[in-house]
Amino acid sequence: MRYVNDVSLPGMTYVAVARSSVPHARIRSIDTSVAASQPGVIGVFTAKDLQVSTYGRSVRDVSVLADDKVRYVGERVAAVVAESRVAAEAAAELVEVTYDELPAVFTAEEAIAPGAPTVHDAPWAYPRAFITEEQGQNRQSVVEEGSLEAVEEALQKSAFVVDETYTTSAIHQGYLEPQACVADVEPSGKVRLWLTNKSPYILRSQIADCLGIEADSIEVQPIALGGDFGGKGSPEEAPLCVALARLVGRPTKMVLRYTEDLLSTDARHPARIYVRIGCDTDGNITAWSQDALLDGGAYGGFKPAPTVSIHGALEPGGYRIPAFYSRSVIAYTNTVPKGHMRAPGAPQATFATESAMDELALKVGLEPADLRYRNLLRTGEADVNGREWIEFRGQETLDAALAALRIREDAPAGWASGVGISVYSRTTPTSTSSSMRLVPMPDGRLSCEIGVIETGTGSHTVARELLAKGLAMLPEDIDVVQVSTDELPTDPGAGGSRVTASLAMVADQAIKAWRARLEDEPVLVVVDEKGGPPVGSYGVQIAQVAVDPETGQVKVLEILSTVDVAEIINEKSHQMQIDGGAAMGFGYACLEDLDESDGQVWSANLGDFKLPSSRDVPDFKTVLVRGGRGVGTANVKNIGETTTPPTAAAIANAVADAVGARIRDLPIRAERVLALIEAAP
Amino acid sequence: MRLHFALNGEEIACDAEPDALLIDVIRDLGLTGTKEGCAVGVCGACTVLVREVPVCSCLYLAAMAEGAPVWTVEGIAKRDPALVECFVEREGMQCGICTPGQVVSAFALGLEHDSATEEEIRGFMSGNLCRCTGYVTITEAVRSYLDHR
Ligand code: FES
Ligand code: FES
Numbered sequence: 001m002r003y004v005n006d007v008s009l010p011g012m013t014y015v016a017v018a019r020s021s022v023p024h025a026r027i028r029s030i031d032t033s034v035a036a037s038q039p040g041v042i043g044v045f046t047a048k049d050l051q052v053s054t055y056g057r058s059v060r061d062v063s064v065l066a067d068d069k070v071r072y073v074g075e076r077v078a079a080v081v082a083e084s085r086v087a088a089e090a091a092a093e094l095v096e097v098t099y100d101e102l103p104a105v106f107t108a109e110e111a112i113a114p115g116a117p118t119v120h121d122a123p124w125a126y127p128r129a130f131i132t133e134e135q136g137q138n139r140q141s142v143v144e145e146g147s148l149e150a151v152e153e154a155l156q157k158s159a160f161v162v163d164e165t166y167t168t169s170a171i172h173q174g175y176l177e178p179q180a181c182v183a184d185v186e187p188s189g190k191v192r193l194w195l196t197n198k199s200p201y202i203l204r205s206q207i208a209d210c211l212g213i214e215a216d217s218i219e220v221q222p223i224a225l226g227g228d229f230g231g232k233g234s235p236e237e238a239p240l241c242v243a244l245a246r247l248v249g250r251p252t253k254m255v256l257r258y259t260e261d262l263l264s265t266d267a268r269h270p271a272r273i274y275v276r277i278g279c280d281t282d283g284n285i286t287a288w289s290q291d292a293l294l295d296g297g298a299y300g301g302f303k304p305a306p307t308v309s310i311h312g313a314l315e316p317g318g319y320r321i322p323a324f325y326s327r328s329v330i331a332y333t334n335t336v337p338k339g340h341m342r343a344p345g346a347p348q349a350t351f352a353t354e355s356a357m358d359e360l361a362l363k364v365g366l367e368p369a370d371l372r373y374r375n376l377l378r379t380g381e382a383d384v385n386g387r388e389w390i391e392f393r394g395q396e397t398l399d400a401a402l403a404a405l406r407i408r409e410d411a412p413a414g415w416a417s418g419v420g421i422s423v424y425s426r427t428t429p430t431s432t433s434s435s436m437r438l439v440p441m442p443d444g445r446l447s448c449e450i451g452v453i454e455t456g457t458g459s460h461t462v463a464r465e466l467l468a469k470g471l472a473m474l475p476e477d478i479d480v481v482q483v484s485t486d487e488l489p490t491d492p493g494a495g496g497s498r499v500t501a502s503l504a505m506v507a508d509q510a511i512k513a514w515r516a517r518l519e520d521e522p523v524l525v526v527v528d529e530k531g532g533p534p535v536g537s538y539g540v541q542i543a544q545v546a547v548d549p550e551t552g553q554v555k556v557l558e559i560l561s562t563v564d565v566a567e568i569i570n571e572k573s574h575q576m577q578i579d580g581g582a583a584m585g586f587g588y589a590c591l592e593d594l595d596e597s598d599g600q601v602w603s604a605n606l607g608d609f610k611l612p613s614s615r616d617v618p619d620f621k622t623v624l625v626r627g628g629r630g631v632g633t634a635n636v637k638n639i640g641e642t643t644t645p646p647t648a649a650a651i652a653n654a655v656a657d658a659v660g661a662r663i664r665d666l667p668i669r670a671e672r673v674l675a676l677i678e679a680a681p
Numbered sequence: 682m683r684l685h686f687a688l689n690g691e692e693i694a695c696d697a698e699p700d701a702l703l704i705d706v707i708r709d710l711g712l713t714g715t716k717e718g719c720a721v722g723v724c725g726a727c728t729v730l731v732r733e734v735p736v737c738s739c740l741y742l743a744a745m746a747e748g749a750p751v752w753t754v755e756g757i758a759k760r761d762p763a764l765v766e767c768f769v770e771r772e773g774m775q776c777g778i779c780t781p782g783q784v785v786s787a788f789a790l791g792l793e794h795d796s797a798t799e800e801e802i803r804g805f806m807s808g809n810l811c812r813c814t815g816y817v818t819i820t821e822a823v824r825s826y827l828d829h830r
Contacts, residue, residue: 001777006713086698086705174812176718176726177778226716226778227812258719458775572772572818579815580775606719606810614816615807 001224004180005255007194012182013042015237015244015254016088018078018095019264020070023106023334023599024117025099027068030078035094040087042248044095046078050243055210056301057202057234059140060127061120062337064210064239070099071119071298072334073600074263079240081248085255106599108272108295108331111138119298119332127209130306138332140300141307146289146324146384151276154287154323158278160363166352168648168666169593170270170295173341174584174611177226178261183241184251191218191242196225196232198453199304199493200485203235210239218242222482225453229584230340231266233493234302259604266302266339267594269294269330273310273352283364285375287323290353296330299337306330308345318394318425318536319375324384335596342581343426343641347588347648351666354422354649358656368421368653373398376423390535390629393564394423397625401540401562404623408557411546415555418545418658422650425538425564428638430531430631432502435488436510438467439522446473448510449483451491452499458573459499465569466504466634470511489526500569504634505529535630537637538564541582543618543650547658552674556586556618556651563622566630566637577639579620585647587612590668686746688712689756697743703729704738707753714754714781718810725809728782729753735789737808754781757788764788764826773822775813783809787823795827802827 018035032044047065054060066077078095082088105111105119116138120126123140124133130141155161182194191213197203200220208215225232237254245252256264271294278287292310300306310328328345330338341347361371376394383389401421411417437449448467454460460480468475492502509525517523542560547553559582568574591610595602603609630637652663661676684706685694697706704727707715715738718726722737729738730752731745758765764784767773774780783806790797790805797805802823803816811819 002713003716003778005717175776175778176724176810176812177716177776178718225776227776229812255717258721454776573775576772576775576814576818579817580813581815583815584812605721606723607721611724611810611812613807613810614803614820617816620815620817 003177003224003226004182004194004196007182009182009184009251011250013081013083013248013250013252014085014088015241015252016080016085016092017076018092018097019260020066020073020075020077022070022099022101023073024102024104025070026102027066027070027077028098028100031096032078034096035080035091038087038091038094040083041091042081042083044078044080044091045244045247049247051212052210052239052243054126055206055235055239057206057304058306059129059300060209061123062299062301064243072336074260074336075298076240079244081244081252104334104599105138106333106335106596108293108333111331111333112136112293112329119334123332140296140330140332142329143307144327146326148289148325150323151287151289151325155276155278158286159281160360161276161278162356162359162363163276164356164359164664165272165274166355166664168271168348168351170267170336170338170596171588171592171594172262172267172609173229173231175227175229175231178256178258179232179236179265180255181237181241182251182253183238183245185242185245189213189217192221193218193238193242194221194223195236195238198225198228198232200453201451201491202493204485206235207238207242210235211242220485222484229342230344233304234266234339236265258606262594262604262609263336263601267336268341269296269308269338269348271348273348275352275356277356277360279360279364283366283371283374285319285321288321289325290349292328292349294328294330295333295335295338297333297335297337300330302337302339304340308340310345310349318377318423320377320381321384334599336594336601342584342644346424346426346641346645347585350422350424350645351648351652354646355652355664358653359662369398369402372423388533390533392536393625393628394425394538397538397540397562397564398423400623400625401542401560404560404562405542408544410557415546415548416658418547418654418656420543420650420653420655420657422541422646422653423538424642424646425536426638426642427534427536428501428631429498430501430534431529432492432498432505433528434491434502434506435524435526436506437488437522437524438510438514440520444477446478448478448480449488450480451482451485451488452503453482458570459503461573462500462569463503463507466507467511470507471514500636501631501638504632504636508633535637537639537642539642539646541643541646541650543647543654545651545654545658547655547673549659549677552670552672552677554590554655554668554670554673556590558619558621559586559647559650560621560623561643562625563639563642564625564628564637566628567635569634569636574639575622578622578643581640581643582620582647583612583617585644586617589648589651589666591616593667682744684743684747686748687750689752699744701743702739703741703743703746706743707738712753712755716778716781718778723810725782725786726779728785728809730785730789733792735786754784757785761788763829767826767829768822771818771822771825773814773819779809779811783811783819787826790823791827791830795830797827799824
C-alpha cells in the first residue's frame with residue numbers, strides 16, 4: 001500500500017517548521033537569516049510571506065503560520081523549504097524568534113475564570129464561529145439542553161442522589177502514521193494534493209477558502225491512510241504546503257515527526273464533568289444532569305463541528321430520564337488544539353456517567369446491572385427528547401452480557417479481583433450524501449469507484465461484498481478503487497460511524513442502476529438521503545481486573561464486549577473494530593495521558609505517551625446479539641465507535657468492586673489507586 | 682561515506698552521511714515498505730533485520746550495517762511467502778502501517794523460537810505496536826505462521 005510518505009515527485013522539496021517554545025506570547029521578531037544561509041535551504045518563510053487567511057474544518061481560527069501571536073507550545077512560526085528533510089529540520093532549529101510572553105491559561109477552569117487572559121481577542125469574529133460575544137471570552141462553544149430547573153426540582157424529591165465530578169485526560173489518536181502532506185502546483189494553478197486526510201471532498205473547500213482559490217482547482221489524490229481514529233480530518237499542513245509550493249515553484253513534502261504530531265495535531269479533549277443522578281427508592285431514575293467543561297486547546301478549527309457530544313446517556317436514548325439537563329462548554333486554552341477522536345465526547349461522558357451509575361447503585365443497594373436494567377429504554381418508548389427510535393435493545397444486550405460472563409480465577413495470589421460493567425450506545429447515522437461509479441472492465445470484472453478512503457477500517461472490503469451480494473458476482477471479480485476528487489461528485493468522508501451505512505445506501509442505488517442499464521457503460525449514482533428514525537447500537541462491556549492492594553497496580557484480565565448488531569457485511573472487519581475499539585478504551589482508561597501541565601506536553605514521544613502493546617492488552621471476548629434492526633436495505637448498525645466509550649468506566653467500576661477505591665480521574669494509575677486504598681477509612 | 686551491505690540478498694553500495702539512519706538509506710533506495718512511526722525506537726514500524734536480528738532502523742546508524750546482511754519487509758516477503766499469506770489469511774492488519782514491522786518481527790521470531798506459546802508471541806511482538814486491531818488477529822497470524830514452519 002502506498003501512503004503519503006511514500007509519494008515522491010520529480011523536483012521535490014522538503015518542509016520543516018520552527019515551532020513556538022512558549023505557550024502564549026506576542027512575536028516581537030523572527031530572524032530567519034542564519035537558517036536561510038544553511039546548505040540545501042531554498043527559503044525560509046513567515047506569516048508575512050504567505051497570502052492566506054485562517055483555516056479550519058468548522059470555525060476558521062487556525063493560522064497557517066503564527067502571525068502576531070503564538071498560542072501554544074508547538075505552534076508553527078516559520079517554515080523552511082530545503083532540498084532534503086534533514087536539511088529543512090536542521091535549519092528550522094536555527095530560526096530565531098523573540099517573544100514577549102503573555103500570561104497564559106492551561107486548563108479550561110482557568111480559561112473561564114473572570115479576568116482570565118484571553119487566548120483570542122475576538123473568537124466570535126472568525127468565520128463560522130459558533131459562539132457570540134455575549135457567551136464570554138475563551139469559549140469555543142457552549143451547548144445546553146434540557147431543563148436545569150426541572151432537574152433541580154426532581155433531585156430535591158429523589159430518594160438517592162449521586163453528586164460527583166469526574167475528570168479525563170487529553171490523549172492522542174495514536175495512529176502510527178504521522179500526519180503528512182505532498183503538494184504540487186501546476187503552472188495553470190491546478191493543485192494536486194496527497195494528504196493524510198479522510199474527507200477529501202470537504203477538504204477542498206477548507207483549503208480553497210484559506211488560500212483564496214477555487215475548490216475545483218484542487219485535486220485530492222487517492223492514498224492509503226495509516227490510521228485515523230478521528231485525527232485525520234482537518235487540512236493540517238496542507239494550506240502551508242500548497243502556499244510554499246506556490247512560492248518556490250516546486251512540489252513540497254512535509255512529514256511530521258511523531259513528536260510534532262503529539263504537540264500540534266488534534267488530541268482528544270480532556271474534560272471535567274459534574275454529574276448528578278437521582279433515583280427513587282426502587283432505583284428508577286428521576287433526574288440526570290451532566291455539566292461538562294472541556295479543554296479545547298488553542299484552536300477549534302481541527303474539529304468538524306465546534307462541539308463534542310457529551311450526551312453519553314441522551315444520544316442513543318439509553319436510559320429513561322424524566323428530568324434531564326446537559327451542558328457542555330469547550331474553552332480555549334494555551335494548550336495543544338483539541339479535535340475529534342473515536343466517538344468524540346462519548347468516552348469522557350460515558351466514563352463519568354457510567355461510573356456515577358455504579359455509585360448510585362451502591363447507595364440504593366442494587367446490583368449495578370439491575371439498576372441499569374430497570375432504567376434502560378424499551379422499544380416503543382420515546383427518548384428524553386421525545387424522539388422515536390427504530391428499536392432499543394439495551395436490556396437484551398445486558399442480559400446476553402451477563403449470561404456470557406465467566407468469572408476469572410487467575411488473579412495473582414494476594415491480589416483482589418473485581419468485576420465492572422458499563423453500557424453505551426451509539427447512533428447509526430441515517431443520512432448521507434455520497435456517490436459511486438461502476439465501470440465494466442473488458443475482462444468481465446467490475447471496477448467500483450468510490451470517494452471513501454480506506455482508513456484501515458475495511459471500507460473497501462465492505463463495498464466489495466455489498467456489490468458482490470447485490471449483483472451475484474464473486475467478490476474477487478470486483479475492484480474497489482478510491483478515485484481522486486476530480487472524478488466523483490461527492491462523498492461525506494469517513495467518520496461518525498457512517499461509512500458502512502452510507503456505503504450500503506449508495507451501493508443499493510448503484511446495484512439498481514446497474515441492473516437497469518441499457519448498454520454496457522459505466523453507471524454513476526449520487527444519493528442524498530435525509531434519513532428516518534435513528535437506531536442505536538448498544539455495547540455492554542464487563543471488565544475483570546486484579547488489583548494489588550500493596551501497590552495499587554491494576555491488571556485488566558478481560559474485557560467482554562457484548563454488542564447489539566443487525567446484519568454484518570464482513571465478520572472479520574467487524575470483529576476488528578470491536579477488539580481495536582476495546583484496546584483503545586483500555587489505553588484511555590489505564591495508560592494514556594498527554595500530560596499538559598504548564599502548557600508543555602510532557603509525554604511528547606511514544607515512549608512517554610504509552611500506547612497499549614500486545615503484552616499490555618487484556619483478553620478480549622465478544623458476544624454478538626444478533627437480530628437487531630439496522631438502517632437501509634443492507635440493515636446495518638455502526639460498529640467503529642461502539643466499544644471505545646464504555647471501557648474506562650467498566651474498568652473503574654471493576655477496581656471499585658475489587659478494593660473499594662472509586663477512581664474519578666483518568667488514567668487509572670497505580671499511584672492513584674494506592675492513594676485511594678490508603679485514604680479509605 | 683561509502684556504504685556496502687547486502688540488502689535483501691543483493692550486494693549494494695551507496696553514499697550516505699556518516700550519521701545517516703538506516704531507515705532513511707533504505708527508503709531513499711526506493712524500498713518504502715519500511716515505515717517511520719514514532720522515530721524513537723518504540724513502535725517497531727521501522728523494524729528490519731540486520732545480521733538476522735530485528736532492529737529499529739529509525740535509531741540504527743546505517744554505518745553500523747556496513748558489510749552486513751540487511752533484510753527489509755520486501756525481502757522477507759520473498760524469503761518466506763507463507764508469512765505474508767498468514768497475515769492476509771488471518772487479516773492480521775487493518776490500516777497496514779504497522780504490518781511491515783509486524784511481518785519482519787514475526788519472521789525473526791520464527792528464526793529464534795518457532796514453538797512459542799501465545800504469551801511468548803505477545804511478549805516477543807510487544808515491540809511492534811498496532812493501534813487498529815487490538816492484536817488478536819496479529820497474534821493469530823503469527824501463530825499460524827509458526828505452525829506452518
Ligand atoms: S519508527 Fe522506529 S520504532 Fe517507531
Ligand atoms: S493495522 Fe493500523 S496500526 Fe496496525
